[in-house]
Amino acid sequence: MARSKNAYGLDIHPLRDVLYAELHSRPFQVLPSPAKVSCLAVMIGPEKKQAEFEHFCSLYGYFDCVAPDEDGVCFEVDFGHFKIRRDNHLEFTSYMITQTQMATSETPFEHNALSCLPLDWLSTLPGKTIAAFHVVVEDARSTPEPDLGLVKRYFEGMRLVGSRPQNGDAQVWTSFQLHSDGCGRFLIYNKHMSDSQLGRMVQRVVEIETYRLMAMIALPMARTYNAELMQMDEKLARTTASLSDPSEDSDEQRLLGELIDMAAWVEAARAKSSYRFSGTRAYHELILKRLSELKEDEVSGHLTITEFMTRRLTPAVRTCNTADKHLESLSTRIDRVSDMMRTQVEMSIQSQNQQLLTSMDRRSKIQLAMQHTVEGLSVAAISYYSVGLLKFLIEAVYDKGVEFDKSLVIGLSVPIVVGGVWFATRKIHKRFLLLAKAREEKDKQV
Structure with missing residues (x-):
C-alpha cells in the first residue's frame, strides 16, 4: 500500500x-x-x-x-x-x-x-x-x-x-x-x-478423516521396505564379517561391488520415500491437534475417535517412522563399512607400494653395479681405441725419420691414455650427480 x-x-x-x-x-x-x-x-x-x-x-x-x-x-x-x-x-x-x-x-x-x-x-x-x-x-x-x-x-x-x-x-x-x-x-x-x-x-x-488417509499412504511402502531392509541388514552383516575376519581371504572387488549395489538401493529408496514419510509425520501431527480440539467424552462401550486413532493410526505411523530411520541407519552403516574397506584397500596399496619401492631400490643397486661395470668396460674400450689412434701417430712420426724406441713409447702411452680416460669419465659422472642433486633440492623448495 x-x-x-x-x-x-x-x-x-x-x-x-x-x-x-x-x-x-x-x-x-x-x-x-x-x-x-x-x-x-x-x-x-x-x-x-x-x-x-x-x-x-x-x-x-x-x-x-x-x-x-x-x-x-x-x-x-x-x-x-x-x-x-x-x-x-x-x-x-x-x-x-x-x-x-x-x-x-x-x-x-x-x-x-x-x-x-x-x-x-x-x-x-x-x-x-x-x-x-x-x-x-x-x-x-x-x-x-x-x-x-x-x-x-x-x-x-x-x-x-x-x-x-x-x-x-x-x-x-x-x-x-x-x-x-x-x-x-x-x-x-x-x-x-x-x-x-x-x-x-x-x-x-473432515480434516481428521482426510489427513488419516493421507498419513497412511506411506504404510504399504514402509512394509515393503521393512521386509527388504531385513535382507539388506543380513547382507551387510556378512560383508562386515568377511572384512573383519583376518583368516578369510576376501575378494575386495566383489565386496566393493556389493557395497555399491546396497548403497545405490538405499539411496534410491530414500529418494522415493523421504517425502512420503515426512508427509506422514506432518499429517499425524495435524490429526493429533484436531483430536485434542474435539474435547471428546466417552460413549459407554465404544471407542472414541481419539482412542481409535491412537490404537490403529499411531502404530501405522510408527511403522513408517521405523522404516525411515532404518533406511537412514543402513545408509550410515554402509558408509562406515565403505570407509573401512577403503582404509583396508589403501593399506594394501601402501604395502604394495612399499614392496615396489624395495624392489626398485634393489634394482637400482643392481643397475648401479652394472653401470660401474659398464663404465670400467667403457674405459677399457675407449682406451683401446685411443691407443690404436695414438699408435698411428707414433708410427707416422717414426716413419718421418725421428729416432726413438717405438715399442717403448707405445707401451708407455697405454697407462697414460687409460688414466686420462678414467679421469675424464669420473669427471663427467660427478657432474651429472651434481646436476641431479641440484634438481632435487629445487623440487623440494617448490
Whole structure:
C-alpha cells in the first residue's frame, strides 16, 4: 500500500496485505442443522493443477454462474440448493459439498450431497480420489438421543466408533470403513451447539478423516521396505564379517561391488520415500491437534475417535517412522563399512607400494653395479681405441725419420691414455650427480 493510500502516510510493506489475508484464507463454515455434507479429497500432481482448476470452473457453467479468472487457496460458492467449498492443498484438492434443504428420507444416508453435482462432472474429475465420505448432521436439540441399534443399521451393521465431542454438546458416530456406495460415513447429532460451533467441529472431523488417509499412504511402502531392509541388514552383516575376519581371504572387488549395489538401493529408496514419510509425520501431527480440539467424552462401550486413532493410526505411523530411520541407519552403516574397506584397500596399496619401492631400490643397486661395470668396460674400450689412434701417430712420426724406441713409447702411452680416460669419465659422472642433486633440492623448495 502506497503512502497516499493510508490515512497516516506510512510506507507499508508490500507483503502486509497478503499476510493479513493468509489468516483468513480458509474460514470455518457456518453449518446449520440438519445438513448433509459430502467430502472428496483428490490427489493432484503439479502438472494437473491447472486442468483441475479448469474442471472446477466448468462446474459454474452447469448452474449459469461466472467462474473465477485465477486459482486460489479456497473457493466457497453458493449454487442455490447447495454450496461447494474447494480447498487447494500441497498434495491434494478437497471438495466439501453442503446441502441444507433436504427431502425427507427413511435413512440419513439414503440421499447425499454428492447427488447435487452432475454425474459427468464427477466422473471426469482429474486426479486420484483418496477420500470420499458423507457427513450427516441431525438436529437433536429438541429430540431424545438416537437408539444405538438404529444408528448401527445406518452403518450397515459395522462396528461403531462413537464419542461426545465438545464436552457432550454433540454426538458423533462412524465406522472408519467403506460402505456399499464406496464412501465412508459420519453421523453427527447436534445437541447444544450453535451453527458456527457446529461448522468448526464438522471441519475438524473432515480434516481428521482426510489427513488419516493421507498419513497412511506411506504404510504399504514402509512394509515393503521393512521386509527388504531385513535382507539388506543380513547382507551387510556378512560383508562386515568377511572384512573383519583376518583368516578369510576376501575378494575386495566383489565386496566393493556389493557395497555399491546396497548403497545405490538405499539411496534410491530414500529418494522415493523421504517425502512420503515426512508427509506422514506432518499429517499425524495435524490429526493429533484436531483430536485434542474435539474435547471428546466417552460413549459407554465404544471407542472414541481419539482412542481409535491412537490404537490403529499411531502404530501405522510408527511403522513408517521405523522404516525411515532404518533406511537412514543402513545408509550410515554402509558408509562406515565403505570407509573401512577403503582404509583396508589403501593399506594394501601402501604395502604394495612399499614392496615396489624395495624392489626398485634393489634394482637400482643392481643397475648401479652394472653401470660401474659398464663404465670400467667403457674405459677399457675407449682406451683401446685411443691407443690404436695414438699408435698411428707414433708410427707416422717414426716413419718421418725421428729416432726413438717405438715399442717403448707405445707401451708407455697405454697407462697414460687409460688414466686420462678414467679421469675424464669420473669427471663427467660427478657432474651429472651434481646436476641431479641440484634438481632435487629445487623440487623440494617448490
